[in-house]
Amino acid sequence: MAFASKSPWVIHYDGSSCNGCDIEVLAALCPGYDVERFGIINTGNPKHADIFLVTGSVNEQNKAVIREIYDQMVEPKVVVACGICACTGGIFHDCYNVLGGVDSVIPVDVYAPGCAVCPENIIDAVVQGVAVLDEKSKALKKKRKEAAL
Amino acid sequence: MGKQTIIPFGPQHPVLPEPLHLDLVVEDEKVIEAIPQIGFVHRGLEKLVETRDYQQFVYVAERICGICAFGHSMGYAETVERLMGVEVPERAQYLRVIWHELSRIHSHILWLGLAADAFGYESLFMHCWRLRERVLDIFQKTCGGRVILSVVKVGGVVRDIDVAQLKYILDVLEGLRAEYEQICRAFLKDTSVKNRTVGVGYISTEDALGLSMVGPFARASNVDYDVRSLGIGAYGQLSDFQPIVSSDGDCYARMEVRTREVVQSIEIIKEMILRMPQGPIAVDVKGAPADGAESSMVVEQPRGECYYYARGNGTKYLDRMRMRTPTSQNLAGMTVALAGCDLADVNTIILTIDPCISCTER
Ligand code: SF4
Numbered sequence: 001m002a003f004a005s006k007s008p009w010v011i012h013y014d015g016s017s018c019n020g021c022d023i024e025v026l027a028a029l030c031p032g033y034d035v036e037r038f039g040i041i042n043t044g045n046p047k048h049a050d051i052f053l054v055t056g057s058v059n060e061q062n063k064a065v066i067r068e069i070y071d072q073m074v075e076p077k078v079v080v081a082c083g084i085c086a087c088t089g090g091i092f093h094d095c096y097n098v099l100g101g102v103d104s105v106i107p108v109d110v111y112a113p114g115c116a117v118c119p120e121n122i123i124d125a126v127v128q129g130v131a132v133l134d135e136k137s138k139a140l141k142k143k144r145k146e147a148a149l
Numbered sequence: 150m151g152k153q154t155i156i157p158f159g160p161q162h163p164v165l166p167e168p169l170h171l172d173l174v175v176e177d178e179k180v181i182e183a184i185p186q187i188g189f190v191h192r193g194l195e196k197l198v199e200t201r202d203y204q205q206f207v208y209v210a211e212r213i214c215g216i217c218a219f220g221h222s223m224g225y226a227e228t229v230e231r232l233m234g235v236e237v238p239e240r241a242q243y244l245r246v247i248w249h250e251l252s253r254i255h256s257h258i259l260w261l262g263l264a265a266d267a268f269g270y271e272s273l274f275m276h277c278w279r280l281r282e283r284v285l286d287i288f289q290k291t292c293g294g295r296v297i298l299s300v301v302k303v304g305g306v307v308r309d310i311d312v313a314q315l316k317y318i319l320d321v322l323e324g325l326r327a328e329y330e331q332i333c334r335a336f337l338k339d340t341s342v343k344n345r346t347v348g349v350g351y352i353s354t355e356d357a358l359g360l361s362m363v364g365p366f367a368r369a370s371n372v373d374y375d376v377r378s379l380g381i382g383a384y385g386q387l388s389d390f391q392p393i394v395s396s397d398g399d400c401y402a403r404m405e406v407r408t409r410e411v412v413q414s415i416e417i418i419k420e421m422i423l424r425m426p427q428g429p430i431a432v433d434v435k436g437a438p439a440d441g442a443e444s445s446m447v448v449e450q451p452r453g454e455c456y457y458y459a460r461g462n463g464t465k466y467l468d469r470m471r472m473r474t475p476t477s478q479n480l481a482g483m484t485v486a487l488a489g490c491d492l493a494d495v496n497t498i499i500l501t502i503d504p505c506i507s508c509t510e511r
Contacts, residue, residue: 011161013161013168014167014168014190015168015189015190016189016190016191016192016507016510017190017215017507018212018213018214018215018218018507019167019214019215019216019505019507020212020215020216020218020296020297021215022167022215023215023216023259023296024295024296026278027278027282027285030262030274030275030278030279030282031275031276031278031279031282032278032279032282032285044161044162056190057192059189059191059192061188061189061191062160062168062189062190065160065161065168065189069161091208091209091212092192092194092197092212094197094200095192095193095194095196095197096193096196097191097192097193098192098193115212115297116215116294116295116296116297118295
């Protein structure tokens with residue numbers, strides 16, 4: 001699984017973000033910040049992705065979608081909450097249609113705060129996510145070995 | 150006659166960063182009907198006016214949409230200023246126009262990039278986003294933020310732009326323009342791009358008017374309407390303003406209108422900077438809007454006319470705040486353009502109408 005941690009592929013889903021964080025996630029992938037040079041590629045297919053970048057908070061309508069994308073991703077996988085909306089609900093936390101941060105639906109591994117989250121922060125979070133990914137794949141291997149014994 | 154099938158499009162789809170769901174009813178390769186379903190981004194932020202006072206709400210209004218963030222904070226502030234009869238200093242009006250036009254440039258270039266991605270021209274996408282970073286640099290230097298600027302307040306703006314920074318903006322825009330024109334050549338002259346866009350997704354003038362489409366998408370169908378020509382705020386000081394229109398109504402026309410609007414915005418900013426008056430940048434606003442007072446305002450956002458409405462109730466909290474965004478007007482046009490198109494053109498058509506979902510649903 002070492003290849004995954006060297007060049008993780010990311011998938012992005014916009015929960016109910018205001019777009020501010022989405023365009024920053026895209027900006028991180030584009031020439032200004034260019035995370036592609038580290039082998040990080042944006043994919044539209046959950047089955048190809050190692051890291052799930054979620055922006056925006058969760059509501060009744062998109063809860064199932066986020067859950068579905070998460071479930072379709074193959075282990076080991078890491079979830080990064082991008083922006084304060086995704087972390088806690090942010091300034092919209094008391095809106096009637098906001099359930100809260102992404103961690104109210106799926107487990108989140110790394111939180112990247114900011115409103116909007118700046119691309120440096122996203123890169124930082126992805127790098128931290130890669131470390132988590134490594135740990136998870138180690139744990140997975142160990143489990144497999146034990147099962148084989 | 151083939152059998153009809155339904156292909157779901159979105160909410161998670163690579164061409165559109167935003168969650169929009171479409172049920173595409175297809176027969177063979179032809180789209181018969183497109184049924185949009187929205188509601189993934191609804192937060193209910195209009196209701197927040199009841200718990201944030203009218204001065205605070207500016208920051209909520211700014212987060213209606215991260216792409217035209219500045220425009221929304223400006224639109225909201227101007228609505229409340231009208232409600233309370235506040236006269237904004239001239240310099241603040243000029244500064245607002247500069248930032249607003251800069252947002253338009255960044256939004257249009259961002260969109261051009263996404264459109265390039267939609268018809269499969271990835272390097273062009275990257276080039277557009279590289280250029281867009283320059284505008285974001287201006288934002289960062291003048292406001293401190295990249296997308297959420299937080300410079301508007303009720304009664305004016307929070308920050309001034311000094312002479313050195315104004316010169317810097319002019320320099321950056323001059324450099325941007327040269328490179329931008331090269332990119333435009335790829336969009337407007339390249340044969341493979343033309344093959345994907347000319348004659349695709351046609352919307353007639355009657356349809357555009359009948360479905361009350363707004364913004365560059367209506368102007369591409371020969372509807373000569375641009376809120377900026379009403380001359381609200383510092384727009385009234387412009388020596389000349391003509392909306393950019395095209396009569397073809399297809400994807401190519403929509404792209405052409407928007408590419409030309411970037412250059413127009415650069416010209417507007419230049420003129421504003423040359424004529425910038427001296428003076429204060431904000432006035433103090435005290436008190437509360439009168440009970441039952443109402444006001445409304447229109448702003449030309451990058452995607453078209455946006456309408457704001459506010460009603461006071463004698464307290465610091467507004468009674469009602471309502472807005473109608475350009476995309477809610479344009480979605481109907483999108484479904485018309487999608488009906489009868491090829492399945493492969495769906496991406497391009499959706500992108501050239503450029504729905505902004507988070508504005509629409511709030
Ligand atoms: S964190 Fe801020 S910029 Fe990001 S989606 Fe939320 S409100 Fe928008």
